[in-house]
Amino acid sequence: MDPTDAAACSIARTLDVVGEKWTFLILREVFRGVRRFDDVRVATGAPRQVLSERLASLVDRGILRREPYREPGQRPRHEYRLTDRGFDLYPILIAMLAWGDRHLPAPDGPALRAAHRDCGADVRIALRCEAGHEVAALRDVVPRPGPGARRAQTVAGSSGSRV
Amino acid sequence: MDPTDAAACSIARTLDVVGEKWTFLILREVFRGVRRFDDVRVATGAPRQVLSERLASLVDRGILRREPYREPGQRPRHEYRLTDRGFDLYPILIAMLAWGDRHLPAPDGPALRAAHRDCGADVRIALRCEAGHEVAALRDVVPRPGPGARRAQTVAGSSGSRV
Numbered sequence: 001m002d003p004t005d006a007a008a009c010s011i012a013r014t015l016d017v018v019g020e021k022w023t024f025l026i027l028r029e030v031f032r033g034v035r036r037f038d039d040v041r042v043a044t045g046a047p048r049q050v051l052s053e054r055l056a057s058l059v060d061r062g063i064l065r066r067e068p069y070r071e072p073g074q075r076p077r078h079e080y081r082l083t084d085r086g087f088d089l090y091p092i093l094i095a096m097l098a099w100g101d102r103h104l105p106a107p108d109g110p111a112l113r114a115a116h117r118d119c120g121a122d123v124r125i126a127l128r129c130e131a132g133h134e135v136a137a138l139r140d141v142v143p144r145p146g147p148g149a150r151r152a153q154t155v156a157g158s159s160g161s162r163v
Numbered sequence: 164m165d166p167t168d169a170a171a172c173s174i175a176r177t178l179d180v181v182g183e184k185w186t187f188l189i190l191r192e193v194f195r196g197v198r199r200f201d202d203v204r205v206a207t208g209a210p211r212q213v214l215s216e217r218l219a220s221l222v223d224r225g226i227l228r229r230e231p232y233r234e235p236g237q238r239p240r241h242e243y244r245l246t247d248r249g250f251d252l253y254p255i256l257i258a259m260l261a262w263g264d265r266h267l268p269a270p271d272g273p274a275l276r277a278a279h280r281d282c283g284a285d286v287r288i289a290l291r292c293e294a295g296h297e298v299a300a301l302r303d304v305v306p307r308p309g310p311g312a313r314r315a316q317t318v319a320g321s322s323g324s325r326v
Contacts, residue, residue, distance in 0.1 A: 008269060008274040009191070009260070009263070009273065009274040009275035010259070010260045010261075010262070010263025010264045010267065010268075010269070010273055010274070010275065011187065011188070011191050011256060011259045011260050011263060011275065012188060012191075012263075013263045013267040013269075014259040014260075014262050014263040014267065015184040015187055015188065015259070016184075017267070019183070019184030019187060020182070020183070020184065021178040021179075021182030021183065024174065024178055024182060025174070025175060025178065028172070028174050028175075031306055032306045033306075085266050087301060088262055088265065088266065088301070089262060090301045090304065091258040091261070091262075091288045091290070091301070092255060092258040092259055092262060093174060094258075094290070094304065095254040095255040095257075095258045095288070096173070096174045096177040096178070096255055097172070097173045097174050097177075098173075098254070099173070099177050099251055099252060099254075099255060100172070100173025100174060100175075100176045100177040101173045102251065103248050103251065104173065104176040104177065104180070105173075106171060106173070106176075106311040107311075108310055108311040109309055109310035109311045110172065110173055110309035110310065110311050111171040111172040111173070111308065111309055111311035111312040112172035112173065112174070112306060112307075112308065112309055112311075112312065113306070113307045113308070113309040114304050114305075114306060114307075115292075115304070115305050115306075115307040116292035116294065116296060116298055116303060116304065116305075117302075117303040117304070117305050118296065118303065119292060119294045119296060120307075121292040121293040121294035121296070122292065122293045123290050123291070123292050123293075123298055123304045124290070124291055124292070124293060125254045125258070125288055125289075125290065126288075126289040126290060126291040127254070127257070127286050127287070127288065127289060128286070128287055128289040129278075129279035129282060129284040129285065129286050129287070130284040130285045130286075130287060131279065131282045131284035133279060133281065133282060133284070135279055135286055138250060138251070138253045138254070139280075140279060140280040140281065141253065141257065141277050141278070141279065141280070141286045142277075142278050142279075142280050143194055143195045143196075143275060143276070143277060143278075144275075144276045144277075144278040144283075145274065145275065145276070146272055146273035146274055146275055146276040147271055147272035147273065148269045148270075148271040148272045148273050148274035148275075149274040149275065
């Protein structure tokens with residue numbers, strides 16, 4: 001990929017880790033507390049080989065960790081748990097859930113909800129800026145080049161003065 | 164995919180529309196105001212054929228719309244703009260940007276920022292529940308089956324009493 005400002009952004013790097021449908025569906029299951037290979041396989045419908053590869057990749061990238069367990073009379077196996085880094089992906093899944101609920105609603109209502117532990121109401125994404133303001137409308141969020149973009153532009157041959 | 168509660172959820176339906184790396188990178192460009200085929204191609208590094216397919220799919224699914232334009236002396240072309248439905252994907256991209264900034268930081272700082280229009284500060288994802296509470300910690304968001312899950316379980320042969 002070219003060293004353009006956009007290609008170097010955090011969205012692209014995030015997608016290198018989780019930018020694939022099965023990966024998100026596997027993570028959804030782990031967030032729901034489904035942690036064992038066969039349970040994740042049944043819940044997602046992922047082919048065995050795909051699931052095996054995706055789980056290995058998520059462990060490699062520090063999103064999941066393997067924890068040993070042993071059922072009586074069985075050989076030792078592993079279950080998969082979220083690392084802190086993996087747990088921080090939760091807002092992405094909540095944002096996907098909200099978009100699907102709104103724009104691709106199921107006839108019988110949502111199958112899965114993200115609920116507030118204290119009161120049980122559905123949790124929604126809100127936006128706040130680092131100066132502490134509530135950002136009420138999506139139109140008030142504007143993309144801007146960051147410091148990493150300047151260098152990328154300079155490397156790519158421009159003057160670096162355009163920000 | 165089996166009609167399990169989880170498979171029928173809004174995350175899965177959202178991923179049917181946008182669950183692919185190039186698709187998100189194309190959307191990132193359109194959110195940044197890059198709207199023309201060749202500009203998106205250069206900015207993302209997507210192969211021409213992939214870009215062409217992904218754009219057509221995003222138009223089919225009501226995420227982008229094609230708008231004609233004509234440069235002097237050229238044949239008419241189209242540019243791509245977000246529909247309202249497409250614009251609502253913004254929180255997913257902001258959540259990805261935040262995760263990448265935190266967990267896969269670039270050496271020179273972020274290349275792309277999501278800024279508050281009014282004050283210029285970075286916009287972050289916050290969580291609020293529909294009862295109006297601020298949800299301070301991700302640990303306070305718990306996955307719960309919704310009404311659509313009951314029916315899916317009944318269809319799959321269980322009693323429907325487990326919620």
